[in-house]
Amino acid sequence: MAKAKHSLPVLKKAPTGIDGFDQITNGGVPQGRPTLVCGSAGCGKSLFAAEFLIRGATEYGERGVLMTFEETADDICKNVASLGFDVDRLIAEKKLIIDYVKIDRNDIEENGEYDLEGLFIRLGYAIQSIGAKRVVLDTLETLFSGLSNQAVLRSELRRLFYWLKEKGMTTVITGERGEGQLTRQGLEEYVSDCVILLDHRVIGQISTRRLRVVKYRGTTHGTNEYPFLIDEEGISVLPITATSLDYEVSNERVSSGVEGFDDLLGGEGYFRGSTVLLTGTSGTGKSSVAAQLARATCARGERCMYFSFEESPAQIQRNMRSIGVDLAPYVKKGTLEFHSTRPTVFGLEMHLVRMHKLIEKFQPTVVIIDPVSNMQNAGTLEESTNMLLRLVDYLRKNNILGFMVSLTGGGKALEVTDEGLSSIVDTWLLLRDVESNGERDRLLYILKSRGMAHSNQVREFLITSRGIRLSEAYLGAEGVLTGSARINQEARDAERLRTASEELERKKLAHEHRRRATEAQIEALRAELAAEEEALLRAVESERTRLEQISIDREAMSRSRGLAGKSTAPKSRR
Amino acid sequence: MRREKEHHTSSTLALESMLRKAPSEQHYVLRLYVTGTTCRSAQAIETIRSLCEDYLAGHYELKVVDIYQEPAAARAEQIIVAPTLVKSQPLPARRLTGDLSDREKILAGLDLANESHENEQ
Numbered sequence: 249m250a251k252a253k254h255s256l257p258v259l260k261k262a263p264t265g266i267d268g269f270d271q272i273t274n275g276g277v278p279q280g281r282p283t284l285v286c287g288s289a290g291c292g293k294s295l296f297a298a299e300f301l302i303r304g305a306t307e308y309g310e311r312g313v314l315m316t317f318e319e320t321a322d323d324i325c326k327n328v329a330s331l332g333f334d335v336d337r338l339i340a341e342k343k344l345i346i347d348y349v350k351i352d353r354n355d356i357e358e359n360g361e362y363d364l365e366g367l368f369i370r371l372g373y374a375i376q377s378i379g380a381k382r383v384v385l386d387t388l389e390t391l392f393s394g395l396s397n398q399a400v401l402r403s404e405l406r407r408l409f410y411w412l413k414e415k416g417m418t419t420v421i422t423g424e425r426g427e428g429q430l431t432r433q434g435l436e437e438y439v440s441d442c443v444i445l446l447d448h449r450v451i452g453q454i455s456t457r458r459l460r461v462v463k464y465r466g467t468t469h470g471t472n473e474y475p476f477l478i479d480e481e482g483i484s485v486l487p488i489t490a491t492s493l494d495y496e497v498s499n500e501r502v503s504s505g506v507e508g509f510d511d512l513l514g515g516e517g518y519f520r521g522s523t524v525l526l527t528g529t530s531g532t533g534k535s536s537v538a539a540q541l542a543r544a545t546c547a548r549g550e551r552c553m554y555f556s557f558e559e560s561p562a563q564i565q566r567n568m569r570s571i572g573v574d575l576a577p578y579v580k581k582g583t584l585e586f587h588s589t590r591p592t593v594f595g596l597e598m599h600l601v602r603m604h605k606l607i608e609k610f611q612p613t614v615v616i617i618d619p620v621s622n623m624q625n626a627g628t629l630e631e632s633t634n635m636l637l638r639l640v641d642y643l644r645k646n647n648i649l650g651f652m653v654s655l656t657g658g659g660k661a662l663e664v665t666d667e668g669l670s671s672i673v674d675t676w677l678l679l680r681d682v683e684s685n686g687e688r689d690r691l692l693y694i695l696k697s698r699g700m701a702h703s704n705q706v707r708e709f710l711i712t713s714r715g716i717r718l719s720e721a722y723l724g725a726e727g728v729l730t731g732s733a734r735i736n737q738e739a740r741d742a743e744r745l746r747t748a749s750e751e752l753e754r755k756k757l758a759h760e761h762r763r764r765a766t767e768a769q770i771e772a773l774r775a776e777l778a779a780e781e782e783a784l785l786r787a788v789e790s791e792r793t794r795l796e797q798i799s800i801d802r803e804a805m806s807r808s809r810g811l812a813g814k815s816t817a818p819k820s821r822r
Numbered sequence: 823m824r825r826e827k828e829h830h831t832s833s834t835l836a837l838e839s840m841l842r843k844a845p846s847e848q849h850y851v852l853r854l855y856v857t858g859t860t861c862r863s864a865q866a867i868e869t870i871r872s873l874c875e876d877y878l879a880g881h882y883e884l885k886v887v888d889i890y891q892e893p894a895a896a897r898a899e900q901i902i903v904a905p906t907l908v909k910s911q912p913l914p915a916r917r918l919t920g921d922l923s924d925r926e927k928i929l930a931g932l933d934l935a936n937e938s939h940e941n942e943q
Contacts, residue, residue: 356917360865369904
């Protein structure tokens with residue numbers, strides 16, 4: 249199959265060098281053939297053509313001839329100079345020729361038959377003089393207003409395209425959009441190989457540029473309308489919807505940056521490259537969660553890009569400092585980039601393209617969008633959904649964690665996003681207010697988190713001066729309590745516990761008292777007994793002493809009577 | 823302001839001299855750009871030559887340029903259609919394109935229409 253493909257003559261393509269365009273056409277415009285670029289005034293067709301030539305000359309070594317019918321060479325130089333192209337140098341280096349063809353109907357009088365050989369010669373001469381490979385005709389339709397013989401003009405144009413093909417020139421022809429057909433003069437009938445339509449629409453005062461490949465003979469190409477933008481680097485086309493759902497996924501986890509929150513997400517945090525949606529009513533602390541994530545990312549040494557559509561970078565940093573999240577060092581270090589714009593500054597597509605370009609340049613691992621909900625101000629709801637979808641696709645493809653904040657309007661169902669994002673995101677967090685006891689408390693729910701074990705528990709969400717803290721909501725007999733109700737209940741519980749223990753203590757004390765009293769009594773009795781004993785002993789002693797005294801007395805008496813030695817017997821008788 | 827005035831007077835003078843002089847007295851500078859020897863070229867050359875001889879004998883200058891040989895001239899003179907007859911003098915400058923098959927129209931284009939009328943009378 250592959251072999252057969254190789255043996256077939258493949259249509260050669262000439263890269264335009266226009267960002268994204270070569271991707272949607274699988275390589276560029278058909279080489280050696282004419283391509284028609286059409287669109288209404290101001291759609292950027294001349295720029296497209298000029299960029300094709302200039303990039304051809306500077307990047308692909310193909311010299312080019314720009315034949316202009318509307319603007320002078322000077323004008324063109326000035327126009328593209330604002331996009332950073334130095335046309336004068338290219339002309340000096342003989343890489344580019346600009347030939348301005350002036351047609352003034354006023355000083356031309358037609359007389360008899362004629363042809364456009366003059367144009368052929370001029371073009372041929374220019375091509376030959378620098379060995380050009382690319383030609384731009386911008387815009388041939390001017391000829392129709394300058395010359396009246398349409399039949400001649402048409403046959404000559406046919407001949408011109410044939411001639412250019414013969415010479416192998418990769419040609420871009422521009423044409424003004426006409427009523428009911430692609431170009432006012434039906435140029436598309438001469439250019440059968442490739443037709444590109446540029447569009448510039450204004451919806452709700454916001455303009456969006458779009459590009460569509462109407463026809464590309466002999467090759468596959470993206471058929472959608474692709475948004476494009478013109479900025480200081482020229483045209484960028486966004487081939488985002490061409491992406492298919494075949495990206496790699498990562499099993500790596502990254503911390504959410506909120507203390508205690510990773511535990512709820514299976515203990516490790518978000519998946520790298522996943523998409524997280526945080527919804528909530530206003531003032532629930534959505535941006536704070538985002539800021540914590542930004543800080544955690546930068547603290548890991550990775551890059552984070554913060555797109556804000558409501559606050560200025562300085563404002564965000566000041567506000568986050570008040571909750572103890574200092575982002576300034578990372579901004580200074582260059583690992584955190586803020587981009588603040590109003591959604592209505594330009595169209596959604598432009599936002600998308602701009603974000604793409606910035607992300608491409610900065611290569612962050614985390615992108616925060618705060619909030620996505622007001623993107624619809626810049627377009628319709630459907631468009632903003634589409635845009636975000638494409639952004640999510642892009643982020644996933646590049647393994648970037650997308651963190652989107654969405655504001656839920658008051659009175660709306662909480663578990664619904666306007667943008668219909670809920671089914672695309674991997675992790676959906678919900679912050680909500682609970683009003684009770686005259687205060688509003690914040691609760692954090694994890695509505696879903698694909699591919700990981702996550703907690704089904706509601707957490708109370710506290711914003712403190714040292715960042716966000718999650719606290720377990722009070723679950724008791726009286727249901728889920730938060731805020732001061734939770735604190736009250738906890739205090740009450742503590743009180744109850746304390747009273748119980750005090751009671752015990754008192755009992756213990758009473759017992760101790762009793763014990764002591766009893767012991768004292770015992771002591772007193774013992775003392776009494778001891779006293780009695782003492783008295784008894786004393787009595788015994790004194791008796792003995794008395795008896796001794798008596799015997800001494802008796803002895804003394806008997807001695808005095810002269811009956812010493814016989815004294816013992818009468819003593820015992822008495 | 824002053825320059826504007828000067829410009830104004832000079833153009834007035836030119837206009838006056840234009841009015842004063844009859845076409846037959848004015849000096850004509852004509853260039854015919856052709857592409858080789860096609861029959862259109864040949865016819866245009868033939869027509870303009872005979873016309874000049876008839877009306878402008880002695881006070882005209884006609885140059886035939888083959889842009890195949892001088893392609894740079896085509897760019898310099900803003901030629902895209904061939905054949906093209908360019909009248910650079912007298913003013914105003916005019917361009918006539920085509921094989922010059924309509925003689926009356928050439929005369930009108932070169933401001934010689936009245937002349938021809940007088941001649942016929």
